[in-house]
Amino acid sequence: MQPLSLPPRLLMGPGPINCYPRVLSAMSTQLVGQYDPTMTSYMNEVMALYRRVFNTQNQQTFLIDGTSRAGIEAALVSCLEPGDKVLIPIFGRFGHLLAEIAERADAEVHTIEVPWGEVFDPQQIEDAIKKVQPKLLAIVQGDTSTTMFQPLEELGDICRAHDVLFYTDATASIGGNPLEVDAWKIDAVSVGLQKCLGGPSGSAPITLNDRFVSCVRKRAHVEAGIRDAHHHGSSGMRIRSNYFDLPMIMDYWGDERLNHHTEAATMLFGSRECAIQLLNEGxxxxxxxxxxxxxxxxxxxxxxxxxxxxxxxxxxxxxxxxxxxxxxxxxxxxxxxxxxxxxxxxxxxxxxxxxxxxxxxxxxxxxxxxxxxxxxxxxxxxxxxxxxxxxxxxxxxxxxxxxxxx
Known part of the structure; x- marks a missing residue:
């Protein structure tokens, strides 16, 4: 039962990495109550900071409490209903992860693949969209398993042309590589802190535009109707996860502050400092x-x-x-x-x-x-x-x- 004593490692792998000292310092801050005005003001500030980090005007920009995988799961489970078609271009390990999570949501998963060490040409993705006609395109921007960086600039226009929602996991790439959420017309993005943002794993910043919010809000309305009718049977429309229910989490972060979970305050403090570190340096x-x-x-x-x-x-x-x-x-x-x-x-x-x-x-x-x-x-x-x-x-x-x- 001795105090923590870790060796002075220099973490030069694919992540996690050593944290910025200011992030560690912020995470040692004492707590206040989750509805304390100071706490909720910091939550609002974190939302504003991450809009700048994501280069977006999206109102729905906040944190999912959990590792970067929690952000992925929240986006996919909240969006995909059983039987929905999703197209997942795979160029490394984490494309397979997106496919597994979508399968667990009982989506109809369609994949295309290129050899590890390569990425997709936008035309390959558009051809697959035309063939599959999915509800959602889900793709990783940077896959650390292969070190490859998938260009996304053209995919937003392709998805809009075919009325497809566009989600990307940018955990490994954000901060060290370009990511323009609004300019590239990406509907939803989730990330983690433990790569170029210089923080620990444990918080998943996410941003959702109005198209994506409309999709998940429709599912919330159906669920409310089911509850009102006192119907407790299964429903293909219901968001199956309570913890990763994005409409409920949005209501928690919104002005109503409807209780959903107790915000991981220490991770919020660390996430805030990661954003400040990035934005102060430029x-x-x-x-x-x-x-x-x-x-x-x-x-x-x-x-x-x-x-x-x-x-x-x-x-x-x-x-x-x-x-x-x-x-x-x-x-x-x-x-x-x-x-x-x-x-x-x-x-x-x-x-x-x-x-x-x-x-x-x-x-x-x-x-x-x-x-x-x-x-x-x-x-x-x-x-x-x-x-x-x-x-x-x-x-x-x-x-x-x-x-x-x-």
Missing amino acids: QDAVLKRHQLAGNAMLQGVLAMGLMPFGNLKHKMNNVVGVHIPVNVDGEKIRHDLLAIFNIEIGTSFGPLKGKVWRIGTMGYNARQDAVLHTLQSLETVLRRAGFGLPAGAAVDAAMAVYSGEV
């Missing part, structure tokens, strides 16, 4: 910082003679996949990095299990010293394991990026 500045750190890491990896994974044209700024060299024990390298240098990098799963490392540069860790320390340590561990590479080349290559020589 979205463009944060984006450029992630581009710089990601490129420095990539050039360092290349200088070591390692091969990046996937189509680099569509790589996220904040994570790079690296093929594990032949005759190198990938898990032994990860173990030694962690045990000797206190640095964590990621492995992968699915078809990439044991074949790829994933190295992140995001949030608080998208900075020069973290990049250089990781590259120097990885080089050292690889050389000691017998992998021949030019000493110092990785750090030199990364420093050339930071000095503007590349």
Whole structure:
């Protein structure tokens, strides 16, 4: 029963990452009651802050209490009725997650796939929409399993042309890559804090436009009618989750403050600070910082003679996949990095299990010293394991990026 004592890890994997110090400080703040005017004013402020983070005017912008998966589930379970068609383009592990959640909502799930390491051309998605005629298009923007970044700019117009709702999970990409919710006509977006936003897992910011709100509100009206009729049988229209019932959560965050749950105040304080950190630095500045750190890491990896994974044209700024060299024990390298240098990098799963490392540069860790320390340590561990590479080349290559020589 000793106090918490964690090793000083530098988290350079695909997430979670080390938090901004101000976020940790905010989360140590004492609580007030959930309907205290101070608390509700901070809830309102968080809504306003995340409208700016999402680049949206959506009134319905708030937090789902839970990890980023909670935001995904709230969006899909509240929108999809049994039998509804949903189209899910899959280019990595988290597309499969969207499909599983939609299946559990008893939706009629249609998927299209590209090889891991690639992304979809908008025409592929439009062709599938024409064929399936879904109620909803659900797609991941950035999938850390493959490090790929799916372009979304054209999909909103495609969905509007075919009267399809458009949802994306942008957990892995927001903050370090462009996301323009209103300009791209995205109807619903959910994210998490534990990547480029520089916070802990445990809160899922979400934004819903009027089209999406209208869809889920219709289901709330049906449910109210069922209750009024004292009908307790099953209904295909009812939102099956109480916790993830978006209309109820909107009423909790709205002016009526109808009780639904007790807001996770500590996570709200942390979420607020994540948004302030981003907005104070400036979205463009944060984006450029992630581009710089990601490129420095990539050039360092290349200088070591390692091969990046996937189509680099569509790589996220904040994570790079690296093929594990032949005759190198990938898990032994990860173990030694962690045990000797206190640095964590990621492995992968699915078809990439044991074949790829994933190295992140995001949030608080998208900075020069973290990049250089990781590259120097990885080089050292690889050389000691017998992998021949030019000493110092990785750090030199990364420093050339930071000095503007590349």
